[in-house]
Amino acid sequence: MRRRQEERSQATRAALVGHARRLFAERGYAAVPADEVVAAAGVTRGALYHHYGDKQGLFRAVFEEIEREVTEQVAEAIVGEDDLWQVMLRGLAAFLDACERPEVVRIGLTDAPAVLGWQTWREIEAEHGLGLIIALLERAINEGVIAPQPVPVLAQIVLGALIEAALLIAAAEDRQAARAAAERSVQTLVSGLLVDSAARGAEAPGGRPTQ
């Protein structure tokens, strides 16, 4: 029974990931020396390279943690809702809520694709946020709400729109206004996918922009 050593490792990893997350979010991956992370975590470089192989490995762990959190936040927001359009509205809002945290924007949206490479980023994303969107779209097609089409492709493109919306909001001077406008724009865009957008608009009063 190896219990104490396991806990020790976990504690070290948690400290490394936690402080790395904060520092990467504040100044970006490239601008934070590994020395600073390990110093903040109260360990040395040895611990980092033992657990994560290299600096990029640590970043990946941080990214995956953030991905899990965001996806869970979105999943919680849509659970129990039957109406697909409402699910989409709530999911969108929850995602933009999650992206209010600067760490999510800087680490998850800005740095991750460049640091890990787009391919790797996409693979990880497919198991979290992208996977959620794919599931949603497939369900929508099955219910006949949107027209049949290659789901993974559409999902990726929609994710791109979502990410850009979140980045736009994060960089805006007036976050409130930007959030309202961006959320509305995404709603407009996605509502165009519905086979009978007008009907949906009636079902969800105020939910779908009609102006």
Next chain:
Amino acid sequence: MRRRQEERSQATRAALVGHARRLFAERGYAAVPADEVVAAAGVTRGALYHHYGDKQGLFRAVFEEIEREVTEQVAEAIVGEDDLWQVMLRGLAAFLDACERPEVVRIGLTDAPAVLGWQTWREIEAEHGLGLIIALLERAINEGVIAPQPVPVLAQIVLGALIEAALLIAAAEDRQAARAAAERSVQTLVSGLLVDSAARGAEAPGGRPTQ
């Protein structure tokens, strides 16, 4: 009249940007030492830091050159076309064509936001591709083709979708198939913005997906 010196500088800058462009495209900004760029360009670090201040400055120059090329390519493809929906279709196709070149994908779409920071990236983008999209959408609103709404926000989100589509194509095994599917998805998404999508679909036979 300073003519010879001007030409000399221009030649040096062209060599630096040219080789940097190739190397950055092949292995990414972070993985290419400045030494390698200046060696390929047949100069020394002195020339680089004289003209561009730092390595990031050189990258910025490369990025702006690529942006100009892509935007010009798209602009050429849509000039002379009156029908707005056709303009969008052609612009989309031209953009995806431009993104077939790996340098555009790696430098312009993957590295640039992380290297320059999203804010700076966005400012540069606003004077090129994003600016083009904004102009298009404003014209569309003026003509009553799409509903009035905050254009810069919508443009940015659409750009995000376009970029993700291009990245998806670039990373796909079967580029042909991915290109067809992605282009179609973006068409579907954007066509949802039109106030009377059905009418547009009739005007442009085969152009707008109706399945």
Next chain:
DNA sequence: ACAGAAACATACATGCGGTACGTATGTCAA
């Protein structure tokens, strides 16, 4: 022709990432 500036080249300082190696502690089997 000469003063100054621009366009580089060279040398150096600094800092960061990765690796090799040492060490202490935990783990399991006999």
Next chain:
DNA sequence: TTGACATACGTACCGCATGTATGTTTCTGT
């Protein structure tokens, strides 16, 4: 319990890359 081994680090060092400071040469205006 004890010896063999694995795990989890700490330490020291190397190579490399960036940026800067300082020369040196080539132009350019007067």
